[in-house]
Amino acid sequence: MTPPPISNDSEAIGPPLADETGGGVSEFNLKHIASLARLHFEEKDLKVFESQVAGILKFVDELRKVNVDGVEPTSHPLPLTNVFREDEIKPSLNVEEFQKNSPQVRGRFFEVPKVIEDKS
Amino acid sequence: MNSKYLTTIGLEVHVQLNSKTKIFCGCEIRFGAPPNSQVCPVCLGLPGVLPVLNHQAFRLGLRAVLALRGTPSKRIKFDRKNYYYPDLPKGYQISQYDCPLGQGGALEIETEGRLKKIRLTRAHLEEDAGKLMHDISAAASHVDLNRAGTPLLEIVSEPELETPEEAYQYLTHLKAIIKSIGVSECNMEKGHLRCDANVSVRKNASDLLGKKVEIKNLNSFKAVKAALQYEIKRQTEALEKGEAIPQETRLWDDLKQKTLSMRSKEEAHDYRYFPEPDLVPFFVTQEEIDRELASLPELPKEKAERFARDYGLTTYDAGLLTQSSGIADFFEDCASGFPGHKTIVNWVIGPISAYLNEASLEFEALKLAPETLIRLIKLVESGQLSFQTAKEKVFPEVLKTHRDPEEVMKEKGLAQVSDEGALDAWIAEAIQAHPKVVSDFKSGKETAAMFLVGQVMKKSRGTANPGKVQELMKKKLKELV
């Protein structure tokens, strides 16, 4: 994929949920977002959610009006930086233990519906 | 290639960083461990856990950025790259979007006898995904999350490569650098170095027909080259027919030796990046930069220049020797005790490299002592062993058993025979057994002598001194005429 633009001092918060072409809230496609998140909505619910989410986006959009010239961008609310851990091995989990939470396993593997690339 | 068209290639290389534990948790990185044995709540993506950045992975990434002449960002942060796939337990990959660890940098490659600089766009840290298996059963796929959370550095080149050969050169040089600075073992079989390629073929810079195609699943440098060759041909043919080339992701099939369209990946490009709230930002301090810079070893390119200068090697030979620091060190050890530098080079880039290629081994795995090679070379130079026998019979045995070359030579009766009495007997035998060939020689067919020399070599199992046999054979035949 094309590398994203690099910002040094200004901080992008990632692409907004709404279309980046500047269309704003009206271009917002809930159906698309839902399918990316593997959520299924009934068509009638979709209409309701769409207007609700649009309302939220519009509300948040108000923030764009704030003048932020000269304000340091924040990517994290905590006043912490450079929190590291040293490269030390910690015990891993026992396979029987965490497989208790798995809907389907086979031996030591997690089992999922067949995923094969759709080649043509 | 058709020069009517403009080919541009960019590479994205994922390098596995050589830390003991994963990038955000303390699970051990151990290739070949039983499935799902190196996992914990963090890398399994269980709710309520927090990732913490491995300082060593950060240092190794920084080291690579500096060795590649990139600029470390002052401030970095991590972002979530969202997509749904069973090998990704959290539903997102922790990566870096707009504040990567390093920016810029460059790599020099040799192409058609000249040096070409390939600029780098960026290098960023990210976590690896798990491994999916499709052939355990026909009805389901299976997930092993040992690899999930392994630290990777993704190195992105500018689209400045123009041929598959240049791409191959780029990868070879990149691997040499990364390996020499101890950032990754670069073991291809273990997937330490993985590559995606972007390629576009256009009529000219403003042509809108040719779009960028991304090729995935390139597991070896050979596959990168083959996939690019295939893809350039495919796109060129489409352009010749006036067809547009859609922007898409294609998968390289190593068995069929072709790329296939991956329709399913199209939508997945919408990654909805946003800042990872579970990790705080990081400042790259000058102190850390200085520490890494101070401990960087001589880079392959610098080493090659020194080899060419100090040992009088050609640029080509010096370049080959310095692609692996194991081989470079071995050469220097040999050269310090033996003045025949060119002979050492010939052994290293000849029989030794051929053996490594055939056995798919790294040089270090040979455990070959410099003195051993020097002893073998001396046996050849003193005429006790022919080069051919040394290369084909003694050397493989020495590599296998780590025994002394002279001992192997004596035990197998491979010592070169230069004694005229012994050679004369074989020659007489050959002449007697082939009267027809001898009469050919008498009637002026000079090449007939070579056949008889071959018979003597065969009879002696390659131990006869070939120069000596030729000399004596000619003398003997002349006497007969």
Ligand SMILES: [Zn+2]
């Ligand atoms: Zn873990």
